[in-house]
Amino acid sequence: MQTIQIGLLGLGNVGTGVVQILQQQAVLIAQRLGTELALKKVATRTPDRPREVTLQAGQLSGDVMDVLRDPEIGIVIELIGGYEPARTYILEALQQGKHVVTANKAVLAQHGQELFEAARHHGVDIGFEASVGGGIPIIRTIKEAFVANRFVTIASIINGTTNYILSRMSDQGLRFEEALKEAQDLGFAEADPSFDVDGIDAAQKISLLASLAYGTWVRQEDVYTEGITKVTQLDIAYARELGYCVKLLALAKRDGDRLGVRVHPALVAAEAELASVQGSYNAVSVTGDMVGRNLLIGRGAGAFPTGSAVVGDVVDVARNILRSSSGRVPPQGYETLYENELSLQDIDDITCKYYLRFQVLDQPGVLSAIAGILGEQGISIETVIQKGRSADQSDTVSVVMMTHEAKEQAVRRALEAIQTLPRVQGETMRIRVEDSGAD
Amino acid sequence: MQTIQIGLLGLGNVGTGVVQILQQQAVLIAQRLGTELALKKVATRTPDRPREVTLQAGQLSGDVMDVLRDPEIGIVIELIGGYEPARTYILEALQQGKHVVTANKAVLAQHGQELFEAARHHGVDIGFEASVGGGIPIIRTIKEAFVANRFVTIASIINGTTNYILSRMSDQGLRFEEALKEAQDLGFAEADPSFDVDGIDAAQKISLLASLAYGTWVRQEDVYTEGITKVTQLDIAYARELGYCVKLLALAKRDGDRLGVRVHPALVAAEAELASVQGSYNAVSVTGDMVGRNLLIGRGAGAFPTGSAVVGDVVDVARNILRSSSGRVPPQGYETLYENELSLQDIDDITCKYYLRFQVLDQPGVLSAIAGILGEQGISIETVIQKGRSADQSDTVSVVMMTHEAKEQAVRRALEAIQTLPRVQGETMRIRVEDSGAD
Structure with missing residues (x-):
């Protein structure tokens, strides 16, 4: 032998x-x-x-x-x-x-x-x-098992550290810093956690998956990347009230001849399978035009x-x-030309629902001023949550809005204008809502 | 070219x-x-x-x-x-x-x-x-991706017809016959549904997966097989009350040098990922000794x-x-000898928790008689649900018990003895509880 x-x-x-x-x-x-x-x-x-x-x-x-x-x-x-x-x-x-x-x-x-x-x-x-x-066999699934498919969407949880932190913030009510410290103590997070919590690790991974799936080179710098450091317990609590949980998603989506690849926190419907992926587990949802949606879940590290x-x-x-069959499956999964020259989609051009949390002075007229600016940008509101003053934030209250589908550019412009309102304090929280994990 | x-x-x-x-x-x-x-x-x-x-x-x-x-x-x-x-x-x-x-x-x-x-x-x-x-890439995952693993457990939902029927019974409160009729009308079930609802299709599939994973030939007739025709709305409702849902599972489990392969309805914890697999979707949970548990979900037919x-x-x-590399991966995944000569485990030798539903005459002493027989067989009871008489079953009531872990043989003997009690009417429902989908 x-x-x-x-x-x-x-x-x-x-x-x-x-x-x-x-x-x-x-x-x-x-x-x-x-x-x-x-x-x-x-x-x-x-x-x-x-x-x-x-x-x-x-x-x-x-x-x-x-x-x-x-x-x-x-x-x-x-x-x-x-x-x-x-x-x-x-x-x-x-x-x-x-x-x-x-x-x-x-x-x-x-x-x-x-x-x-x-x-x-x-x-x-x-x-x-x-x-x-x-251990999840995602590379060979994209390159080999689903070779008969044009890929529609990849929606994934591929950074175990941030998934652990968000799970602990959600389940135990920990603050980000507390959950991070715990993850570091358990060896799930590095002493310098920026590579994970800023989304860089996830961006590297989704750039690789997108390159294989779509037959075009996607580099890390092509990936729109936001980390989880700004996500607060308050947002997680409001998200839950709205029927969602917060996950760091790495996404690649084909939209006509454009390809959007991005990493950011997202609201995922609580009943969606991706929402149930807890702790250090990873999950990749892959949708092909023939096979439909497949979800693979497993340990993402260790x-x-x-x-x-x-x-x-x-x-x-x-x-x-x-x-003697080396090169039998080419590294990127394509033997000759790439599928096509997809152009990369700018984040300004995506369309989704948005979760927005404004911190405002509790004075008459502020809600109508915010709603007015959103309306000017063509953004309509699905749900508003405004509660009374909390004990520890005596001069501001949170106004949370869930929008209908809107264009990122319009939301960005609206938030820039809202930020200039004198009664709006601090930075507005904006989290995209992602439903491509669902059917 | x-x-x-x-x-x-x-x-x-x-x-x-x-x-x-x-x-x-x-x-x-x-x-x-x-x-x-x-x-x-x-x-x-x-x-x-x-x-x-x-x-x-x-x-x-x-x-x-x-x-x-x-x-x-x-x-x-x-x-x-x-x-x-x-x-x-x-x-x-x-x-x-x-x-x-x-x-x-x-x-x-x-x-x-x-x-x-x-x-x-x-x-x-x-x-x-x-x-x-x-479309789920389960064969190549077992044969190729997880080639470095000894397989511990395969726990799967691999018959879409029965999963659809059970989902509809659970979500819409349909009776088995109604849900079957609906599945037939939608083309999810054959005119003669026995191949699906009796578990034969699932038994053929799990025999194949077990043969690949464990390197020993498992034939369909080696698979202990029970279908879903006896599952009632009543059982689904009691299961929900206990925190479970009912799924037709196809299982292969290694227990030392024995291999148990079986298909039967099972109670799955409501929060387990397998419980969330709805309608005509399939799911396969594979646990390898190195990779840990992986779950693959996708459309099982179409x-x-x-x-x-x-x-x-x-x-x-x-x-x-x-x-010119035909035969590169052998059909069963083994190039030379099989892993070992695992012997097949008899269903009598498995150990799990059991859901038991007795239909009894509402008379004093019946609960203690049943509990006494279970106790004689070393079976201890975790939970009992006994409710008042329902309107449409005027002379019998349901007594539902969830046991602690018990041996199948002991449960079988106990049920045979309980069946002879004069106050026990009709056949006792016995559904195994499966937790290998969980961590």
């Missing part, structure tokens, strides 16, 4: 999980694949540190070139993360004729086009199922779920090695 | 959908695959009947041999359904060196082993994603969702043809 030799770059949380999976499931994988996978070499910056996993003498190295230049190694797993030196190492591996499996959404969102072209040029595979949604996706890709690549 | 020629057997609902997909998405599929797919010949028993799709002269035939013996046809799509002649045609196609794509769970549940061995023997592929869960899965498989096979 032929053995396929694997090299691993990076022995952090996911790297350790991958080693454990390769060790524990070796017999099972060999039965399914028909060949043994052997982890020949693991490169880490700290080869002398004590580990949770047992590696044999010589298996660990402090020099990545021991992996990248080993002629016996056929598949390199990159689990270093970040842009550099990950990009350089992946390119080096591809140039050496090695197949690459990675969980690194950052490097793919930034350098995917270069890396995919390098893989095709060198006739090797690049697998990246683990880069989005942890050593074993993500490791499962990494090893799934390794087996896929190994099957190509055994059959 | 090389063209791959396809033949189609059967032009019913799904067959028509497949033709439409191949026609409408031809350019898109060619861009993704790098090669054109051409539907050369369609065989149907009624070639002269008017069709929703436009086929060219010579594309339609009344003779299956025009497809099976055409040397140019590389892929045969079998959409006839049923055991025979589907089995014979598939075997003939495989013997002719043609790859086969089928949506036929019946023939696979009955003759899968023979057909899979024939495909391997002749060095061709057999794709069957469309046979379970319509020409386009099922057609999407069929064409997805056709593209998969075409990629193998282009790379």
